[in-house]
Structures are given as C-alpha cells and as structure tokens.
Amino acid sequence: MTKGGYPLSLTDVPETWRTDIAGIDVSHWDGQINWREVNPEGVYFVYIKATEGDDYVDPNFETNWEGVKNTLLHRGAYHFFLPAQSEARQMLHAKHFIQTVKTLEDGDMAPMVDVEDDPNIKPELFQARLLVFIKEIESYFKTSPIIYTTKDLYRKYLSWHNSFQQYELWIADYSYERPSLCDKKNPRIWQFTDRGRVKGIPNQVDMNLFYDTPEDLKKLFIKK
DSSP states (O other): OOSSSSOSSGGGSOTTTOOSOEEEEEOGGGOSOOTTTSOOTTOOEEEEEEEETTTEEOTTHHHHHHHHHTSSSEEEEEEEOOTTSOHHHHHHHHHHHHHHHOOOOTTOBOOEEEOOOOOOOOHHHHHHHHHHHHHHHHHHHTSOOEEEEEHHHIIIIITTOGGGTTSOEEEEOOSSSOOOOTTOOOOSEEEEEEEEOOTTOSSOEEEEEEOSOHHHHHTTBOOO
16 A cells, blocks of 8 residues: 555555556656566556657657557657747747657557646636647647646636637546546546556656546547
8 A cells, every 4th residue: 555645556546446447657757668568457558758848858758659659558648838938939849749759650649738837827828828739739630639737727727718628638636536626527537646666667657547438548549
C-alpha cells in the first residue's frame, strides 16, 4: 500500500474505481526506457512528452516514440501548455508540436495538451490562448485532442466555457476515488499516481485508468 496517501500501483486502486484499461505517461524524467520489457498486461496505452513552448523538445521523445511503435502499446504525444504566453506565441507552440510529431499513424492516439501551469491570469486570456493551440493542432491532425488538467484548474478556467465541453478530459487527482468535477462531467482518464512502478522503466512513472470500454478507447485512435 501507499505511504504517501494515494495509490502507487493498479492493485492499490480500490476495486470500485479500478478498470481493465490502464496507461502511463512518460518524459525524459522517467529515464531510459526499455520498451521491450514494459509489460503490456494491464498497460494498454502510453503518452509521451513531445514539446513545451516553441523551441523545447523532450530529449527522449524521439527514442520513446520510435521505441513504442513496435510494441503492443498504443502511443500518443503530448505538449506542455504555457498559458502565460500570448496567442501569437501559442500559434508558434502549436507549429512546433506539429513539426516535432510530424504524423500520426493508424492506431496512434489523439494528441494530449498538458494543462497544469497556472500563471493566475484572467480566465478569458487563459481560454483564448489554449483554444489557439488546440484549434491549430486539431486542424492539422484532423482529430480532437485530449485535455489533461487538475480539478482546480478545470473549475477555474475551463468548466464554464462552452468551447471546451467537446473535448475529452484527463484529470490528475492522487487519491483513492475517481475524481468528481464541479460540473459533474466525467473525465475519461484518471491519473491516480505519479509514483507507479512498471517493468522496463527505471524511475517512478505516472499511471492512469481509462473509463468506459475498449471500443470507447478506440474512438481516440487515429484511423487512416
């Protein structure tokens, strides 16, 4: 069991909230991953950090992106959103993400936007800047991205703006219960720990549960 007040593994999650579809998300902080050793049983998908801002590429993105390609895992790429930067810069951020990921193949997953930085700006600015980024990558990849965020940031910036209701939510909430949102919307993915252990990954890793069926998960797949 956990020593830090939240689950550390899939088996730590109470059966009431457990699902059959688990995933992980990784960046260079997780170390050099041996994807051949990552056990696919219970881990179905992986999201890999690609970019941040308009010039940063995660040092391990290309290695991880190619490493997952020949496994049973479904892969997705994500961008770390910087809301303090202007709408013009957000367009550059989107183009940088597009140039880094380049193409999504059949069976890859929709892009994810990691929204966890809070510069405490006016909600209208936050929303406008996020929409610029989202709409640009949505137009290029021809699929709606997933928004990853916390309960607090969702309530503060996104819950009351209709433009974000169409997007699937991925909520980080380290607890023993599936997160409940202020507007009762059900997040599709729950990140329940940042200290999971998975074979083939040297460091502790974020672990997630997908709610609904494998057929619902396929709706997030790229189809070509």
